[in-house]
Amino acid sequence: MPELPEMETYRIFLNHNIINKPISKVEINREKSINRSVSDFIAQVQGKAVTKVKRRAKHLIFELNSCQYLLLHLMLGGWMFLGNENNAPDRTKQVILSFGELKLYFIGLRLGYLHLVSKEELDNKLKDLGPEPFDMRIADFVERISKKKGALKPLLVNQRFLAGIGNCYSDEICFEARLKPGKKADELSRNQIHALFNAIKPLLRKAIELGGYMDHPMFEGDQKTGGYNNSLLVYGREGKGCYRCGTQIEKMEISSNKSFYCPSCQE
Numbered sequence: 001m002p003e004l005p006e007m008e009t010y011r012i013f014l015n016h017n018i019i020n021k022p023i024s025k026v027e028i029n030r031e032k033s034i035n036r037s038v039s040d041f042i043a044q045v046q047g048k049a050v051t052k053v054k055r056r057a058k059h060l061i062f063e064l065n066s067c068q069y070l071l072l073h074l075m076l077g078g079w080m081f082l083g084n085e086n087n088a089p090d091r092t093k094q095v096i097l098s099f100g101e102l103k104l105y106f107i108g109l110r111l112g113y114l115h116l117v118s119k120e121e122l123d124n125k126l127k128d129l130g131p132e133p134f135d136m137r138i139a140d141f142v143e144r145i146s147k148k149k150g151a152l153k154p155l156l157v158n159q160r161f162l163a164g165i166g167n168c169y170s171d172e173i174c175f176e177a178r179l180k181p182g183k184k185a186d187e188l189s190r191n192q193i194h195a196l197f198n199a200i201k202p203l204l205r206k207a208i209e210l211g212g213y214m215d216h217p218m219f220e221g222d223q224k225t226g227g228y229n230n231s232l233l234v235y236g237r238e239g240k241g242c243y244r245c246g247t248q249i250e251k252m253e254i255s256s257n258k259s260f261y262c263p264s265c266q267e
Contacts, residue, residue: 001058001074001075001076001077001166001167002058002074002078002079002212002214003058003164003165003166003167003168003169003212004055004057004058004133004163004164004165004169004204005169005204005207005212005228006212006213006214007055007058007059007060007074007164008055008208009208009211009212009218009225010053010055010060010218011053011054011055011060013082013218013219014050014053014060014082014104015052015053017082017102018050018053018082018099018102018104019049019050019051019052019053020049020050020051021049021050021099021100021102022047022048022049022099023045023046023047023048023049023050023097023098024046024047024098024099024100025046025096025097025098026041026042026045026046026095026096026097027093027095027096027098028041028042028094028095029092029093029094029095029096030094030095030109033094033095033106033109033112033113033114034095034114034115034116035113035115035116035117036116041116044066044068044116045064045070045097045116048064048065048066048068049064049065050062050063050064050065050070051063051064051065056126056129056132056163057126057129057159057163057164058073058074058159058163058164059071059072059073059126060072061122067118067119068116068117068118069116069117069118069122070114070115070116070117071113071114071115071116071117071122071125072106072112072113072114072115073112073113074108074109074112075109075110075111075112075113076110076111076112077108077110077111077112078106078107078108078109078110078111078112079107079108079214079216080104080105080106080107080218081104081107081216081217081218081219082102082103082104082105082218082219083103083105083219083220084101084102084103085103087220088103088105089105089107089216091107091108092107093105093106093107094106094107094108094109095109095114107216128159128160129159129160129163130144130158130159130160130161130162130163131162131163132163132164133162133163133164133165133200133204134204136162136197136200138194138197141193141197142193142197144161144162145185145188145193145196148161148185148186149184149185149186150184150185150255151181151182151183151184151185151254151255152170152174152179152180152181152182152183152184152185152196153170153171153174153181153182153254153255153257153259154254154255154257155185156170156173156174157170157257162200164204165200165204167235167257167258167259168213168232168235168236169203169204169207169235171234171235171259171260171261172203172207172232172233172234172235173196173199173200173203174196174199174234174259174261174266175233175234175261175262175266176199176202176203176233177192177195177196177198177199178195178265178266178267179192179195179196179266179267180261180263180266180267181252181254181259181261182252182254182259183267206228206231207228210224210227210228210230210231211224211225211226211227211228212225212226212227212228213226213228213229213232213235214226215229234249234260234261234262235260236260237249237260238250238251238260242262242264242265244262244265245262245264245265247262247263247264247265249261249262250262250263
């Protein structure tokens with residue numbers, strides 16, 4: 001599932017390529033991916049322009065010049081491709097927004113959605129999200145985590161606690177902080193809390209710079225997207241040697257979340 005770095009990569013890319021271009025055509029191939037009737041959705045979106053693409057947690061927000069918004073959550077398996085009929089992936093596209101010959105394809109929206117909402121509806125849908133990692137100060141983090149008792153893994157992926165982090169980056173953050181994903185929040189020392197906090201922002205920034213870990217290309221010739229795959233230290237590396245100590249990476253399940261960690265250099 002795309003996490004903060006993947007959605008931030010999309011945000012940056014789309015802000016450079018579709019802003020202020022009229023949406024010349026809207027195609028809906030799966031009505032469950034939207035929240036209006038097909039005819040109403042098309043009537044409200046076609047002819048409008050995207051004035052800005054913003055991100056909140058794992059959502060993208062397409063701000064339209066009609067004072068409405070398209071709220072996107074890709075969920076598991078969803079991705080986007082910007083191209084044309086000649087280079088589009090040979091995959092089912094649930095929604096297509098055309099900007100002249102340029103088309104934005106929404107692919108794999110089996111669980112994901114693209115909803116047309118008002119400002120009030122947008123605020124209501126996002127109101128329960130926790131703070132953005134890049135906006136978090138150490139004092140705020142200490143205060144929030146001091147109220148928690150459970151394991152770090154489900155805590156870090158809890159969007160009410162901290163927005164945008166999922167299965168992949170929670171494991172990588174714990175590794176950087178030398179803490180097991182199953183470590184209890186109320187067992188952390190002050191130094192361990194600071195180590196956890198200090199791991200979050202640099203790791204997410206690096207992931208954004210390298211194009212995230214999901215390797216579906218955003219456009220033809222895309223050589224950057226998925227570049228963070230080569231920098232993963234524990235996620236998906238079960239049975240392989242730890243880059244720090246050589247111990248085999250192990251996998252465990254915590255609250256139905258799979259987690260990868262080094263049993264030797266994470267405590």
